[in-house]
Amino acid sequence: xxxxxxxxxxxxxxxxxxxxxxxxxxxxxxxxxxxxxxxxxxxxxxxxxxxxxxxxxxxxxxxxxxxxxxxxxxxxxxxxxxxxxxxxxxxxxxxxxxxxxxxxxxxxxxxxxxxxxxxxxxxxxxxxxxxxxxxxxxxxx
Amino acid sequence: xxxxxxxxxxxxxxxxxxxxxxxxxxxxxxxxxxxxxxxxxxxxxxxxxxxxxxxxxxxxxxxxxxxxxxxxxxxxxxxxxxxxxxxxxxxxxxxxxxxxxxxxxxxxxxxxxxxxxxxxxxxxxxxxxxxxxxxxxxxxxxxxxxxxxxxxxxxxxxxxxxxxxxxxxxxxxxxxxxxxxxxxxxxxxxxxxxxxxxxxxxxxxxxxxxxxxxxxxxxxxxx
Numbered sequence: 001x002x003x004x005x006x007x008x009x010x011x012x013x014x015x016x017x018x019x020x021x022x023x024x025x026x027x028x029x030x031x032x033x034x035x036x037x038x039x040x041x042x043x044x045x046x047x048x049x050x051x052x053x054x055x056x057x058x059x060x061x062x063x064x065x066x067x068x069x070x071x072x073x074x075x076x077x078x079x080x081x082x083x084x085x086x087x088x089x090x091x092x093x094x095x096x097x098x099x100x101x102x103x104x105x106x107x108x109x110x111x112x113x114x115x116x117x118x119x120x121x122x123x124x125x126x127x128x129x130x131x132x133x134x135x136x137x138x139x140x141x
Numbered sequence: 142x143x144x145x146x147x148x149x150x151x152x153x154x155x156x157x158x159x160x161x162x163x164x165x166x167x168x169x170x171x172x173x174x175x176x177x178x179x180x181x182x183x184x185x186x187x188x189x190x191x192x193x194x195x196x197x198x199x200x201x202x203x204x205x206x207x208x209x210x211x212x213x214x215x216x217x218x219x220x221x222x223x224x225x226x227x228x229x230x231x232x233x234x235x236x237x238x239x240x241x242x243x244x245x246x247x248x249x250x251x252x253x254x255x256x257x258x259x260x261x262x263x264x265x266x267x268x269x270x271x272x273x274x275x276x277x278x279x280x281x282x283x284x285x286x287x288x289x290x291x292x293x294x295x296x297x298x299x300x301x302x303x304x305x306x307x308x309x310x311x312x313x314x315x316x317x318x319x320x321x322x323x324x325x326x327x328x329x330x331x332x333x334x335x336x337x338x339x340x341x342x343x344x345x346x347x348x349x350x351x352x353x354x355x356x357x358x359x360x361x362x363x364x
Contacts, residue, residue, distance in 0.1 A: 054218055056244060078194055078218040081225070082245075089248060103196040107222065110229045 004067040004093070005029070006053030006083045007074035008039050011098065015071065016043060027062050029053035054082040056090065064091050072097040077104045084108060084117050096120065102127070145170070145207040145233075147193030147223045148214035152239065154179035156211060161186050168202050171214075193223040196230055204231040212238040217245060224254045272351065288347065289315075291339050292354040299334040303327065306338070306353060311346035315339050 001024045005012050008030030016026045020043065029049045030036040036048040051058035053074070064070070070087045072080035072095070080097045081104075087095050088111055095117040099105050102124040108117045142165045146153050149171035157180055161167045167186030170193045171177065177188045191198035193214060204210070210227040212220035217240050224238040237255045240246035246256040265288060294301075303314045303326045314326045318337040324330075332338070342350050 055242070056248070076218070078216065078222040081222050082218045085221070085248070085252075086245075101195060104194070104222075104226075106196075107225050107229060110225070 001025070001068045002027075002063065002066055003069045003071065004059070004062055004064060005071045005073060006059075006080075007072065007098075008032075008035050008048060009073070009075060011073045012071075013039055013042060015073070016047060020045065020047070029058060029062050054079050054086070056086050059083070059086055060090070064093070067091055067093040069094045069096065074098070075100070077101055081107065084111055088112050088117075094118070098122075142166070142208040143168070143203065143206055144209045144211065145199070145202055145204055145227075146211045146213065147171075147199075148212065148220075149173075149176040149179060149188070150213065150215060151179070153211070153213040156213070157186060158184060168207075170198060170202050194219055194226065196226060199223075199226060199231065204233065207231070207233050209233065209235040210237070212236075217241050221245075221249050221254065224249070225252070228253060272348075287344070288342050289339065290342050290347075290350065291337055292350070294332045294334055294336045294338065295354065296334045299332065301332055303330045303332065303338075306332075306340070308346060308349065311343045312350055313341045315341055 003019055003024050003026050005015060005026060005028045008028045012028055016028055019026050026047055027049055028039065028047055029051060030039065031052055033050045036050045040046060040048055049058065049062040051061070053059060064087065070083065070093045072083035074080055077100050080099065084095045084097050087093055097108055097117055097119050099108060099119045099121045100123060102121045105119045105121060108119045111117055144160050144165055144167050146157050146167065146169045149157070149169045153169060157167050157169050161184055168189060169177065169180065169186060170189045170191060172190070172192050174190050180188070189198065189202040193199065193212065204227060210224065210233040212223040214220055214223070220238040220240060224236050227233045227236050237257060238249065240249060240256045240258055241260050243258050243261050246258045249256050306312065307314055316323055316339040317326050317330060317332065319333065326338070340350065
């Protein structure tokens, strides 16, 4: 599979390492050149495209048209939303997006009802874990 | 009308003051409380501190009852996200977002969001000033490079027909204003002095169009 990742932060770099290890083809789009170079050193692979992943031309250059999966994992919901908008417009790839504000999930859901964007909110995951912990804990009286 | 403005920068604050002065109810949202200083003492509207891409912040700001929504933060991505929240979660009818990137502006328009692109409009206005253009850029179509221009008919051209100024595929005259009345142009419409024409002009024909309405300059110091 060809996976396109936008955002070369911690999540992006660990994802790349794991996906490459599984034999997938991966390209990471990262705005900061220094960060991109560090990533290449770390991964010992030429997998980065330096540029703004919210720019349709940069995504096209990175291979958006032939991508099977696009992962929007920058730290900003608005940037991830734009990555999904461009992907939905220009390719048939499966979209996965990181969403910080759980409320924003609804907006990502509204982009494509047939082939919905998969959203992952760590805020929500933690909230769920707390909720489970609280409900599982014996009530002390 | 109740208008909700996200982003209290130069454009946001100026627009807020304009709408407020026109008697509208205006609410301005910005992350930075200091930004509201731009609104000045006379502003009668409301301000809300918070990010414009948060449902709860917009709800608190009264988005559910807003007639119009304007996203003018300094980030294109924030503006489109705020606009989508306004459209899909609050069902606000009129939504305008400022998008600096013309390509993306066009894409967002397909989503039902009106976009204003100061990049294209600004560049065209600067070009017009630079070329001492005898027209005003009325409206810039930022989804293409085609420009809508107005020019005034000179005495020397009175009696000419619309077709005399048209160039197939490059210059098309759309409308004519004579005094206060405006009509749609026909090929054989005869033009009078000081009639104002509105033309749709292709980028490669702009200087040609300019020449038709600029008096030929007599070079200084000749003869």
